[in-house]
Amino acid sequence: MTEQVRELQVTPLPDAVDAPGLGFLPIGNVGPSQAAAFLRDVGQRLLPWVVPVGLIALWQIASSLGWLSTRVLPAPSEVIKAAWTLAASGELWTHVKVSAGRALAGLAIGGGLGLVFGLLTGSVRLFETLLDSTIQMVRNIPALALIPLVILWFGIDETAKLFLIAVSVFFPIYINTFHGIRNVDPGLIEMGRTYGLTRWQLYREVILPGALSSILVGLRFSLGLMWVILIVAETISAQAGIGYLTMNAREFLQTDVVLVGILLYALLGKLADVFARGLERYWLRWHPGYQSVAV
């Protein structure tokens, strides 16, 4: 869980830095001090890229000179070539589609249930007393510890994978929804009551929007967890999907394809995070912390 937090916090940094970097070239009278400031600015923005680009260059050189065995680590150019071949044959897309479909179906089931239960226990005291302590107890079981049981129950087909993903994404969304609702400003709820809102209006106008930022945090946690569980589930056994692609490639010692699979997971994870942040930026656009400068 803590690793997830770190990942979520670190990933936004690069695009925040790179995009506007070369956007404003100083035009007109550029004094020496201005030019120096500009160079320093560009330097500041390029600095984070020095290490990754340097590493890749080093990797490429080491592979080209034969210091690295292609079985340990093929050159970056080889990896790109493998990705290209897979994409051109269409094989890549089938596997990506299968994996993404699994992940999203699991998220929809587990996340949907988490949301519903979070809303119930957050809003109705009876459901909290009835369910919350049980859910908190079950939460402490790592989803991966269920694998033997899941295999016994469902065998090794799709249901097992969906179940694992659904179970693991349930809890972050459940907990954050519950706390989001509990943390809605009671002053706002009182105001809503005095202004004659019905129960349903109060829920829709005050409580849900008030809990939304917290629910979205839960969603981002869940998205991170979703990919991790998907990778494990696909590695156990699969007839299609990125996990299948990489395990298959391992048997044939195609290290380049294995690397393509790993990079695909990274890419999908990043995409999911960008999507979640897009949702935040749209739904929380009233929030000063999420407003872009242009609004």
Add this chain to the structure above:
Amino acid sequence: MLHPQVSFESSQAYLAAESGRDAVPGVQSPQAQPSVQDRGVRLEIRGLSKRYGQRQVLQHTELVIEPGEFVAIVGRSGCGKSTLLRLVAGLEAATQGSIRLDGQDVTGLREDTRIMFQDSRLLPWRRVIDNVALGLARGAHAAAANVLAQVGLGDRQPDWPARLSGGQRQRVSLARALVHNPRLLLLDEPLGALDALTRIEMHQLIEGLWQRNGFTALLVTHDVQEAVALADRVILIEDGRIALDERVNIARPRERSNPLFGQIEKKILDRVLQQPGDAASSTEPVWPATPAHGLRWAV
């Protein structure tokens, strides 16, 4: 609850003397034209007590507010003035006694009563115009826009509340209350968090809207000057009892430079300040009652 200073009887006597000196309340003031006065509600509080567990917050409070009258309640923090307002609003139930609006008992929230809170309590996720239109039927945006213009924020309709200053937020909050055409407007220290200049502006705005709309207004404040600037009557609550009921007969718009203004303000302030010695002595026994070794320090 030791309370030697003001007994209920003495405040009643004071009230009687006051009303004797005065003619019929509200008649001299310019806002009391009958057509407008109909809009306000008559508030009648009889023998009102409120107790939270062992703590007696209000004791046998008696108060009558005429339709269209502007009454300010002042007092130290914790004296029970906000509780009185919450009881009138129907947010809480009284332990004893009755509150009547035009003869009807207040049993809960009412459509003709609106509150303006100390914090503006705008929904941060609704645009300014939607905040004002909260609780109105669909398509009532025209009315909301109209009231928003009255408080001088007609051009801020599509903005998020987070983009407004504190004073602007309170103006939106005032508009949100007024769009329902309340007959009783309750103001719970609405200007407490604003700077001095903004407060004076808000005084003028509230006074103007009150004169135009003719609702009955009940303002709770800790600022005596504010009370004198706005109210027809200033009521001081001390330890859950009404300790002073002072009529402010100054023509509107009121000038702070008016000597009468200063006199009344001083009179009320002096009366408020009589209290601290007693307040301190009454709370003092709480400290030594706990032996020092029994305390757990938070540092």
